[in-house]
Amino acid sequence: MQSVLASLADGSRTVFQRFIFGDSPQPLSPWLELAYSLAIIAVPITGLVALIGMIAIWGERKVAGHIQSRPGPNRVGPFGLFQSIADGIKLILKEDLIPRQADRPLFRMAPYLAFAPVFAAFVALPFGPEMTFEPRLNAGVFFILAVLSVEVMGVILAGWASNNKWSVYGAMREACQMVSYEIPLGLSIIVAVMAAGTLNMVQLGLLQGGGLHTWLIFRNPFTFLAFILFFVASLASNKRAPFDLPESESELVAGFHTEYSGMRFAFFFFAEYAAMFVVGAVAAALFLGAWHDPFGLLGYYHQRFTAQGALGGLVAVNLIGAAIFTAKASLIVFVQMWLRWTLPRPRIDQVLYACVKVLLPMACVVMLGAAVWQLFVAEPVGIPWAPAPVGYEPFSLAGYRAAGWTASLVAQIILSAVGVGLFLAVCGWVMYAALHARRVRPRLFEPSPIADKRQEIAGA
Amino acid sequence: MSSEAVLFYAFGGLAAASAVVVVASRNIVRMAVALLFALGGVAGLYFLLAAEFLAAVQLVIYAGGTLILIVFGVMLTSKSPFTRLQPRPIEVGIALGIGTLLLAVLVSGILLADCAGAFASEPLPADQGYPMQTLGQALLGDFLLPFELVSVLLLVVMIGAAYLAKARRRPE
Numbered sequence: 001m002q003s004v005l006a007s008l009a010d011g012s013r014t015v016f017q018r019f020i021f022g023d024s025p026q027p028l029s030p031w032l033e034l035a036y037s038l039a040i041i042a043v044p045i046t047g048l049v050a051l052i053g054m055i056a057i058w059g060e061r062k063v064a065g066h067i068q069s070r071p072g073p074n075r076v077g078p079f080g081l082f083q084s085i086a087d088g089i090k091l092i093l094k095e096d097l098i099p100r101q102a103d104r105p106l107f108r109m110a111p112y113l114a115f116a117p118v119f120a121a122f123v124a125l126p127f128g129p130e131m132t133f134e135p136r137l138n139a140g141v142f143f144i145l146a147v148l149s150v151e152v153m154g155v156i157l158a159g160w161a162s163n164n165k166w167s168v169y170g171a172m173r174e175a176c177q178m179v180s181y182e183i184p185l186g187l188s189i190i191v192a193v194m195a196a197g198t199l200n201m202v203q204l205g206l207l208q209g210g211g212l213h214t215w216l217i218f219r220n221p222f223t224f225l226a227f228i229l230f231f232v233a234s235l236a237s238n239k240r241a242p243f244d245l246p247e248s249e250s251e252l253v254a255g256f257h258t259e260y261s262g263m264r265f266a267f268f269f270f271a272e273y274a275a276m277f278v279v280g281a282v283a284a285a286l287f288l289g290a291w292h293d294p295f296g297l298l299g300y301y302h303q304r305f306t307a308q309g310a311l312g313g314l315v316a317v318n319l320i321g322a323a324i325f326t327a328k329a330s331l332i333v334f335v336q337m338w339l340r341w342t343l344p345r346p347r348i349d350q351v352l353y354a355c356v357k358v359l360l361p362m363a364c365v366v367m368l369g370a371a372v373w374q375l376f377v378a379e380p381v382g383i384p385w386a387p388a389p390v391g392y393e394p395f396s397l398a399g400y401r402a403a404g405w406t407a408s409l410v411a412q413i414i415l416s417a418v419g420v421g422l423f424l425a426v427c428g429w430v431m432y433a434a435l436h437a438r439r440v441r442p443r444l445f446e447p448s449p450i451a452d453k454r455q456e457i458a459g460a
Numbered sequence: 461m462s463s464e465a466v467l468f469y470a471f472g473g474l475a476a477a478s479a480v481v482v483v484a485s486r487n488i489v490r491m492a493v494a495l496l497f498a499l500g501g502v503a504g505l506y507f508l509l510a511a512e513f514l515a516a517v518q519l520v521i522y523a524g525g526t527l528i529l530i531v532f533g534v535m536l537t538s539k540s541p542f543t544r545l546q547p548r549p550i551e552v553g554i555a556l557g558i559g560t561l562l563l564a565v566l567v568s569g570i571l572l573a574d575c576a577g578a579f580a581s582e583p584l585p586a587d588q589g590y591p592m593q594t595l596g597q598a599l600l601g602d603f604l605l606p607f608e609l610v611s612v613l614l615l616v617v618m619i620g621a622a623y624l625a626k627a628r629r630r631p632e
Contacts, residue, residue, distance in 0.1 A: 034463040106493060113496075138592060139513040146516040149524025153496055156531050160489055168535065175532045182524070199513075199592050 041133050045122045049274045054084035056273040060337050067341040094262035099163060102259065106161035111260070111267035114154025117147040118274045125281045126201040127325050128291050128318035129302050140201035141189060144282055145182075148237070151275065152178040155239075155246060158268070159256035170255025173348050174246035177236055180355045181243075185233035187363035191226035191370045192286040195219045195379065205290030209299020210384025210394025213412040215289035217419065219379065220408070222370035224415055227287040229363050231332075234279040236355065238272070241340035245348050280332030281325065288328050291321030296384060296394055298324070303385040379408045467508055475501030486546070488534050492527050499523050513595060526617045533622045 058073065058081060065072025073080030098107055124140040126132040137143055152174060159171020195216055196204050208215045217227045236243035247255030257268045284290060292298050298321055305313035346354070380403070384394040393399045400409045478498035485491045499522045506515035547555075599607050 031463065031466075034466055103487075103489070106490065109493070113493075137512055139516050142516045142520075143512060146519035146524065149520055150496075150500075152528055153493075153523065153531075156528065156535075157489070157493065160531070160535065172532070172535055175528055175535075179525075179528060179532075197593070 041123060045119055045133070048122065049119060049270060052277045053270040053273045054088070056276065056333060057087070057269065058084045059334070060273075060340075063334065063337045064341045067338070088266070091262055091266045096262045096264065097259070099259050101163045103161040103163065106157050107259075108264075110154050110158035110161055111264040111271075112154070113157060114151055115267045115271040115274075117151040117154075118271050118278060120147045121278045122274075124201050125278065126205045126285055126290055128321035129202065129206060130314060131291075131318040131322050132202055137200065139199050141193060141199045141204070141282070141286065144201075144278065145186060145189065148275065148278065149178070149182060151271065154271070155256050158260065159246075162256070162259040164259055166252040166254075167256050167258050170246040170248075170252050170258070174239060174256060176348070177239065177243060177245065177351060177355075180352060181233045181236035181359075184229055184355065184359040184363040185237055187360075187367050188226040188230040188233060189282075189286060191223055191367055192216050192230075194367075194370055194374065195223050197381070201285050201290075204285055205292070206299075206383045206386075208289040208384075209292050209296060209302065210392075211292075211296030211299075212289070212294040212420070213409070213416045214296070214380070214384055214394050215287065215292075215416075217287040217289075218412050218415040220370065220373050220377065220411055221415065222366050222373055223287065224419070225362075225366045226370070227283070229359060229366060230283060230287070231335075233355075233359060233363075234283070235336065235339065236351070238275050238279055238336070240276065240336050242343040242345050243351055244340070244345065245351060248345055250345075276333050276336055277329055280329035280336070283332050284325060284328035291325040293324055299394075300385045303383075303387070303391070307387065377407050377411070378404050380405050464508060468505065471501045471504035471508065473501075474498075475505070489531060492531050492534075495530075496523055496527055499527070513592070521613070525614055529614060529617050530620075533618055 061083070062072040062080070073083035076082040076086045098104060121144045123133045124137050124143050126140075155174045156171045159167040159169075159174070162168075192204075193199055196207050198204060198207070204216070212218065216223050218224065235241075239246045245255075246252075247257065249255075252258070257265055260268065298317055301313065302317045302321075305317060380392055380394075380400070382390050382392050385391060392403070397409075400406060475498050478494045478496075478501060481494035482491050482498060485494060499518060503515040503518040503523070506512075506518060
């Protein structure tokens, strides 16, 4: 926040601030600065979180439906798109129940405590090279981890304040799970950070601008493994299936939000889906090349427009980048949904076993391996396409050979081939499944099952 | 008043008010929640000083670790849903004594310190903040022992939470 304020005061504005306010170095008045900073952060994020929540809940139900060979929501609007709006209206109109024996202030506060940290995490997400709320947050990755770790507090309080056995069990499971899975999550993030050498989300993105092989997931074999570990650990810390024990509906009614209704319940849902998106976005930014396309075009044009000072071009690069970034994060969210409707739920002791005895040793080995790899294999340093002192040419074989990065390049190419192969295989698999699935689509347009009954009644 | 000052008073006020609630409240879980806001306020102050790393550490260690361990310990060890603390007069006296002593040390320290010298050093370039590499090397090099000692903190918190929750049942 300091730097947002400082950047406004000293006139060195980001591209978007320059686009809005022009280039005049005249500082704004302090209250206007404050209002601007709060508004520019709060308004888009609120909109974004609400939009993500609504689309993701609709998507989740649609994905669930198709996986279970049924249409999913299809009555309200085209493809049931307005189902979330209808649900939202229902939730707003519902009575806000508070159990008589609950700890009232804590019960009321808990949904906001679960929601606010996720909201704060959006501040650090890099949607484009200049399109981030706080580009100079040097500890960006760590900041996101930190605020997401506060989110558990809301869940624990919800369970505790409800004064209900199921809720307390849910809350305790969440606390166990979160405290233990944070460690492999952090270790797998460290592997990517070690390869990149920065914690700043925007710089992490810029480093991956030279095409597929410069993405951090393909940087060395250990970042590849670290991505898988990160994904598994993020499922658990997001309490997504198969690690959704805090709200396992078959044992604990609804876990920590059993006693919640109306808008307070909705806040938990918004928090969950926004956290899914944040985790997907972190995966995209740390491993999957952030806002860059696989061919390095955006990275190239970004450097070129920066050198030329072409403001319009930069805005275009940022907008396209934001679309790509959102698509990558949404892909991760889709995989999370897909897993939820495919995998059964383990017991809580199995969940903790998987963390402490499987994931944690693996994460330690991967981290050690990444450190050793970096000792012996020289990796490309600098920002692809950038001018000489900090940058390098990502597609120049001679340049790689001159800098002594040949071994790293071979690893990058092999890993990229493996990664693309896996991705295409999974896509083919999904396509095959979709083509051979029981046909659900025609039933979308059939009349309501009770239509003939209605006519019967009307006739009689 | 500059916008930094507005935010400074907001975060400082939040931290101070929540700290009072931590001391005044009798319910452990409510104390933990008030502590969350106090720690959040201090983290906000760190952000205001452009020390994002310290602020994130504050959130991870205290809000994400210590507090959850406290609440977790209370949940595991207490039977009543809303654990109440009934401090004895001696305990109040000891706490008051230590608190006053600490306040005296802090105030005298602040009054005696030569702040002018501290701020005279070269400010960091605005677009970089401090480099993470330097920080990491300092933590794992020159200051390794203090860094390792601090990690005992979480253990202390766990024991403390278990003790607090157990102490309630002593008079029975």
